[in-house]
Amino acid sequence: MSDKSHSTQTRSTRRSLLKATAGITVASVAGCTGALGGGGSTSNNSSGGGGSSASFEFWDILNTQSRAAKQMVKTSVNDYSSSSGANAEVNYSGYQQLTGSNWYSNFERGNGPHIISADTIFTGRFSEEEWLMPFEEWKHLLDDDVVENIQWLVEPFKEANSWKGKLGMEQVIHALPVMAAPQEPFQVRVDHLEAAGLDPKKDFPPKDFEDLLRVATALQENGPGDIGFQLHGDLFDWYTLLTPMVYANGGEGGYFADDFTKCPLDSDIWIDAMEKTVSLYREHEVSGPQTPNISTEQTLALMINGQVSMSICEPMDMPQFAEKGPDLFTSGDLQWGSFWEGSGGLGSTLLPFGMALASKPDGVDEAKWQRQHEAAAGLLNKWLSKDFQKQVFKNTGFYPVREDVWSEVAGTIDGAEKNRAPQVVKSMIDRTEHFNTTHPLYGSFSGSTIGPKVQSALKGEMSPAEACKQAAAEGDKQLSEYWSSRQ
Amino acid sequence: MSVRDRVGFESDGFYKFVTGVLTLFLVSISVFPILYTFLMTFRPANEFYSNDVQLFPTNPTLDNWTFAFAELGDALVNSFLIATGTTLLSLLIIVPGAYVFGRKQFPGKKYFFYIIIVALMFPYILLIVPISDFWFTLGLYDTIPGLWISYQLFVAPFAIWILRDYFAKLPRNIEESAQIYGCTQFTAFIRVILPMAGPAIVAIAFLSFLTAWNDFLMSSILTTGTGPRPAVVELFITVAGGDTSDWGLITAETLIIGIPPTVLYLWARQYLSESFEMS
Numbered sequence: 080m081s082d083k084s085h086s087t088q089t090r091s092t093r094r095s096l097l098k099a100t101a102g103i104t105v106a107s108v109a110g111c112t113g114a115l116g117g118g119g120s121t122s123n124n125s126s127g128g129g130g131s132s133a134s135f136e137f138w139d140i141l142n143t144q145s146r147a148a149k150q151m152v153k154t155s156v157n158d159y160s161s162s163s164g165a166n167a168e169v170n171y172s173g174y175q176q177l178t179g180s181n182w183y184s185n186f187e188r189g190n191g192p193h194i195i196s197a198d199t200i201f202t203g204r205f206s207e208e209e210w211l212m213p214f215e216e217w218k219h220l221l222d223d224d225v226v227e228n229i230q231w232l233v234e235p236f237k238e239a240n241s242w243k244g245k246l247g248m249e250q251v252i253h254a255l256p257v258m259a260a261p262q263e264p265f266q267v268r269v270d271h272l273e274a275a276g277l278d279p280k281k282d283f284p285p286k287d288f289e290d291l292l293r294v295a296t297a298l299q300e301n302g303p304g305d306i307g308f309q310l311h312g313d314l315f316d317w318y319t320l321l322t323p324m325v326y327a328n329g330g331e332g333g334y335f336a337d338d339f340t341k342c343p344l345d346s347d348i349w350i351d352a353m354e355k356t357v358s359l360y361r362e363h364e365v366s367g368p369q370t371p372n373i374s375t376e377q378t379l380a381l382m383i384n385g386q387v388s389m390s391i392c393e394p395m396d397m398p399q400f401a402e403k404g405p406d407l408f409t410s411g412d413l414q415w416g417s418f419w420e421g422s423g424g425l426g427s428t429l430l431p432f433g434m435a436l437a438s439k440p441d442g443v444d445e446a447k448w449q450r451q452h453e454a455a456a457g458l459l460n461k462w463l464s465k466d467f468q469k470q471v472f473k474n475t476g477f478y479p480v481r482e483d484v485w486s487e488v489a490g491t492i493d494g495a496e497k498n499r500a501p502q503v504v505k506s507m508i509d510r511t512e513h514f515n516t517t518h519p520l521y522g523s524f525s526g527s528t529i530g531p532k533v534q535s536a537l538k539g540e541m542s543p544a545e546a547c548k549q550a551a552a553e554g555d556k557q558l559s560e561y562w563s564s565r566q
Numbered sequence: 567m568s569v570r571d572r573v574g575f576e577s578d579g580f581y582k583f584v585t586g587v588l589t590l591f592l593v594s595i596s597v598f599p600i601l602y603t604f605l606m607t608f609r610p611a612n613e614f615y616s617n618d619v620q621l622f623p624t625n626p627t628l629d630n631w632t633f634a635f636a637e638l639g640d641a642l643v644n645s646f647l648i649a650t651g652t653t654l655l656s657l658l659i660i661v662p663g664a665y666v667f668g669r670k671q672f673p674g675k676k677y678f679f680y681i682i683i684v685a686l687m688f689p690y691i692l693l694i695v696p697i698s699d700f701w702f703t704l705g706l707y708d709t710i711p712g713l714w715i716s717y718q719l720f721v722a723p724f725a726i727w728i729l730r731d732y733f734a735k736l737p738r739n740i741e742e743s744a745q746i747y748g749c750t751q752f753t754a755f756i757r758v759i760l761p762m763a764g765p766a767i768v769a770i771a772f773l774s775f776l777t778a779w780n781d782f783l784m785s786s787i788l789t790t791g792t793g794p795r796p797a798v799v800e801l802f803i804t805v806a807g808g809d810t811s812d813w814g815l816i817t818a819e820t821l822i823i824g825i826p827p828t829v830l831y832l833w834a835r836q837y838l839s840e841s842f843e844m845s
Contacts, residue, residue, distance in 0.1 A: 136792055138790075138791070140808075142807075143803065143807040143808025143809075143810070144808055144809075144810070145810060145812075146633060146812065146815070149637075168792040169791065169792070170790050170791030170792045171791045171803065172790075172791055172803070172807070173802070173803040173806060173807025173808060174807060174808060175802075175806065175807070176803075180787075181786070181787065181790070184698065185790065188702050190702065190707070190708075192792075315809070374809070375809070376809055376810055376811060379615075380614075380615040381615075383615040384615050384616065393809075395809065396809075399810055402611045402612065403611050403612050403614060403615050404612065404615070405612055406612075
């Protein structure tokens with residue numbers, strides 16, 4: 080090839096490269112132009128269609144529960160969009176976005192969505208800013224059969240919102256529970272119980288703390304597992320045994336007293352429960368060496384591989400048990416059991432997962448917002464429909480809130496008759512009197528204040544009583560600062 | 567005296583054997599974790615918590631890969647557009663800037679250069695809140711151009727520093743020679759200086775692409791899931807979004823996200839070596 084032809088070819092190649100580069104740039108600009116429409120405020124101001132064809136934004140947390148949960152959310156949104164003509168733009172988020180600055184700062188700028196789904200314990204800071212609409216204002220958008228079948232929770236859930244009374248919003252519900260989990264049921268390896276000479280029908284679930292200690296000791300000493308009963312010290316799982324014990328003993332398990340000005344963790348009931356919990360690890364040594372940091376997710380792995388014989392994981396771990404230990408789960412070698420009832424009733428509180436419609440930001444057209452709200456409420460109705468609710472427990476571990484599907488839930492779980500997961504969770508919901516509060520400090524207080532104290536007590540760095548007193552003092556201070564800043 | 571003579575090896579065969587074993591050991595330290603990660607991507611969920619230590623999955627599955635691709639699809643396109651645009655924009659800014667600092671004289675040159683370099687000394691986290699608010703006001707929040715511009719804060723100072731030195735080391739009289747042959751100052755820059763600085767420009771482009779492709783800090787703050795969220799943020803949500811650890815999905819997504827920069831590195835490594843050698 081001559082130099083000239085080579086030169087021509089090189090120029091041609093360069094030209095092609097330039098064209099390609101230009102193409103990429105144009106594509107990028109096209110992409111970013113599309114992206115410009117992604118923000119909430121832009122979407123709100125875009126010329127959305129009327130009625131059911133409106134476009135709305137949905138910010139979701141449920142997708143983080145499991146692959147099946149994410150698929151369920153996607154399918155529900157797609158089905159709803161196809162059937163209604165509404166266009167839902169979904170922001171699949173994680174807990175960091177919800178509890179950190181991402182969601183909050185976007186709401187603050189008026190760039191929030193039209194509808195959210197989240198654990199209701201994390202919605203308080205959005206509702207106190209009035210970024211979420213009171214349930215009573217959009218209740219009429221729910222289907223009649225939905226309202227009828229969730230009526231059982233509306234009144235009790237007002238208690239979880241009682242803190243708003245001081246802000247002039249007396250027991251106003253903003254995020255409506257669409258599913259809920261009782262905290263917490265026990266799980267046991269039935270094959271370990273039998274190998275340890277225990278009777279699965281008589282010896283499980285434990286009837287009180289002394290019985291728990293007896294069964295755990297027998298499992299550890301005579302069973303095939305290394306650990307009789309695994310506690311959790313993880314910052315976000317430390318409460319699995321402790322809080323139910325407080326409730327069962329008649330204490331205030333919700334970290335804050337009824338008037339939300341005091342933290343009751345220095346009460347005798349809390350200190351007693353903390354001492355008993357810590358003793359399982361430090362004195363009786365029936366909980367494994369990783370106790371100060373272990374999470375329920377790590378424990379379920381140890382239960383599946385047989386190192387742990389009994390524990391108290393959250394209902395939301397159930398899909399992971401089913402996926403990662405399918406044989407144990409369906410054969411009944413893994414079984415669920417209710418927490419015990421004490422002088423204060425069942426040791427349990429309900430953790431609700433809710434949905435809420437957002438308030439209209441300033442500067443957005445009222446009529447258009449109304450259309451988008453109606454479209455968003457349609458998705459809420461979809462999540463509260465019988466078909467969706469029936470699948471909730473299987474995919475997320477939360478129990479559906481619709482009463483009329485409860486009898487059908489067990490049929491969606493493989494081996495339900497043997498592992499008893501749906502029956503136990505359902506029976507605990509029937510007997511649970513409390514919902515976790517939606518107070519804005521609740522989530523951060525649990526993970527950032529009490530959690531480290533519990534870990535210190537488990538590590539022997541301070542006594543259980545001292546841990547309770549220090550947590551209570553810090554809780555009092557945080558509540559005092561919270562209310563002072565809102566006067 | 568050679569190493570072999572100093573340590574007293576008596577035969578070539580023994581020397582080769584020892585060096586071979588040592589090399590294999592060192593290579594396996596690097597390769598084994600990647601291989602293990604790769605094999606994990608084919609493992610079904612119920613094999614992750616098995617009692618037996620297994621290198622190969624008993625019932626291999628492609629579920630993790632198909633789910634990961636489905637999850638990352640749009641985000642990978644976003645990442646590509648963000649990284650490519652950042653690279654092009656950075657070259658537009660950096661190449662002329664570095665040339666001027668490297669080969670031209672003007673009053674206050676040294677101080678202007680220090681001002682640019684000082685930007686490297688502060689933690690980037692300081693900039694997040696003001697940029698976030700400023701971008702929202704300008705309509706750049708949750709947009710690809712917003713990310714292109716914000717990444718210049720990371721990329722430009724460091725790249726100007728490197729490229730300035732590269733330009734400065736080119737022969738002093740090269741532009742004058744080009745001008746003798748009829749070039750203007752501008753065409754001398756385009757036709758002579760730029761081709762000579764090719765390896766350094768490729769290196770800068772690679773670093774820009776890598777920065778924008780892998781960044782989490784800016785992209786997590788400046789985007790939402792309804793905007794141009796890149797793949798790295800999706801990976802973070804998979805890793806730490808909830809309570810569960812889906813190891814099959816985490817490993818598959820990690821490898822998918824790691825492939826484009828790896829391919830780019832393999833293509834650019836010769837230029838990178840030349841560039842760093844000269845700098």
